[in-house]
Amino acid sequence: MLYMCVPEIFLDANATTPVLPEISQIMQRLCCNQFGNPSSSHLAGAMPKRIIADARKAAAQVFNVVDGRFIFNSGATEGINTAVLSVLAEYTGQNRKNAILLYGATEHKAVPEALKHWNHVLGVNAELLAIPVLADGALDIQFIAKHAPNALILCTMGANNETGVIQDLQAIARAIGGKDKQLPWLVDSVQVLGKVPLDLGALPIDYATFSAHKLYGPKGTGCLFIREGAPYTPLQHGGGQEHGERGGTENVAGIAALARIFDWLLDPQQSPLQAMDTLAGYREELLLALKNLFPNLVLNQPYPESLPTTINFSVPGFESGKIIAIFDSAGIRVSAGSACSKGKPQSFVLKAMGLPDWQCEGAIRLSFGPASSAEFIQMAAARINAMADRLKNLDEAERSGLWVPDPLNVGFAVYADETSKSLYYVGNRDRVKTWLNSYFSTDEWKQQLLSEGEHKFADFTLKISETGDFCISHEKLGRALSFNDSGVILSSEYLENVETIAPEIVSSGEYSFLDVREPLETCMQEAPKFGAGGWVSQRADWCRLALEFEGNTANQPVVAICRSGGRSLSVAALVRAAGGPNVLSCEGGVTDVVHFLAAKESVI
DSSP, rough: TTTTTOOOOBBBTTTOHHHHHHHHHHHHHHHTTOOOTTTTTTTHHHHHHHHHHHHHHHHHHTTTTTEEEEEESSSSHHHHHHHHHHHHHHHHHOOOOOOOEEEESOOOOOOHHHHHHHHHHTTTTOOEEEOBBBBBOOOOHHHHHHGGEEEEEEEEBBBBBBTBOOOOHHHHHTTGGGGGOOSOEEEOGGTTTTTTTTTTTTSSSSSEEGGGGGTTTTOEEEEEEEETTTOOOSOOOOOHHHHHHHTTTOOHHHHHHHHHHHHHOOGGOOSOOHHHHHHHHHHHHHHHHHHHOOTOOEEOOOOOTTTEEEEEEEOTTTTTTHHHOOOOOOEOOOOOOOOSSSSSSSOOHHHHHHHOOOOOSSEEEEETTTTTOHHHHHHHHHHHHHHHHHHHHHHOOOEEEOSSSSSTOOOEEEEEETTTTTEEEESSSSGGHHHEEEEEEEOOOEEEEOOEEEEEEEEEEEEETTTTTTTEETTTTTTTEEEETEEEOOHHHHHHHHEEEEEHTTTOOEEEEEOSSSSHHHTOOOOOOOTTTTEEGGGGGGGHHHHOOOOOOOOOOOOOOSSSSSSHHHHHHHHHHTTTOOOEESOOOHHHHHHHEEEHHHHH
């Protein structure tokens, strides 16, 4: 293909899934033809009312419920908040400082955030206590048993959204007293739906939450199970819908979609959902392809005991953002672990499991849905294997010259002299250790820290102050960039004054591209080349480019381009800050331009 405009392969099903045609047809029929309000007394309301009743009955059958009920809502987050409110409402204003709110350390953030919110708003003021997990991600059962007597609520999950770790709900039930327990128990069941059987009749779970969009239904639809006798307080009041337990007109189309999902689970022969052993085989096929791409890949989950639709891995020397960018360039969508509030993005789930920082910072989650076909998995594996072939053919980069590996975050620069195998550097090399090790073998290259003063290398001069701040200047062009410990000193006005341009305009062919992605991205998907050609500059090369770049002789406007528009904006600002020519920034990314070009060609 001329511009590598490949079909998207979506491997982030733990985040969401597409609505299957059968589901969308049901929803369209209800939205367009059977759109009556289920609260209406006339016949147009009778059919929607029956649909809701049938969906409730199907849910009870799927989960073997005999002493509880289901309330339809907008999804798991609403269900979690409703359950937490229902339990804590009894303790409003009691200032229960000696009590605790127990939750798993690897829970979805919706759980601790809901606990924190209602604990404060209701004036309960109990202590939030995270249940530690073992190295395999399983909750510490002894910890639960020890603290359960002082807890007001226990919140756990059926399976983890990042690692696919399946919790032992039977063991948790025994730890809190089994059927005779007194402690209200909430289970986030989003990831087990359609993957792991859940028997609410056999387990003393008081609240269970579900979301339709995790299993081929629409977003904004879900349900909450409530055990008979468990406390309940409506989160929202209104016109008495859902038997007075959730105000607001029901989303009948969404509920009908959820009902069809329940029908699939009740009748596997008529379901598009694959058996667990089939899904496990699919996962193995994808894992083999991943190991071909990254031979030193490390799994971050218990394997094969976790969900058969989830692979969580890290690769030494790679942060998660870099791997996502590589996959994005090849048309494959994967995701990273959750971001912590400070520092580098990390998976708090893997952190709780005690994994080292490099695994937490480089975690990638690849997940597919239970309705995936063998053909889809084969296509995904073939694409990953093709990525491996491209990676093997990647040319070795030139090592000599000026390098600033992370110019916007770290004040570090190095000049490499390949003839003498010497590295002359300024700044804290420990902060860029991973980059240094990947580019310059410590066995081959000698490293020398530059002292205060001026140091000349080819056309560049490094001037280092007594505080460690430094300036890099280009002698012939009279340009310069200044650095402190946090990287290049770049005022906000340079970023604000960068002229941006839409990808559909760029695709006209009247511009030259400055591709500022990493080599592993460009080898998966090249940027289009028009007229005067283009340039390629990876992050560690941006400062050299800013100090030397002179545009093209054809006076064709130059547009910096990357994956999504963030890096291109930074490079355009860097070039201007150094005193270079005007560079535009593409608002989208290479893929956006490629799609516009492909659309034009199909029209022609």
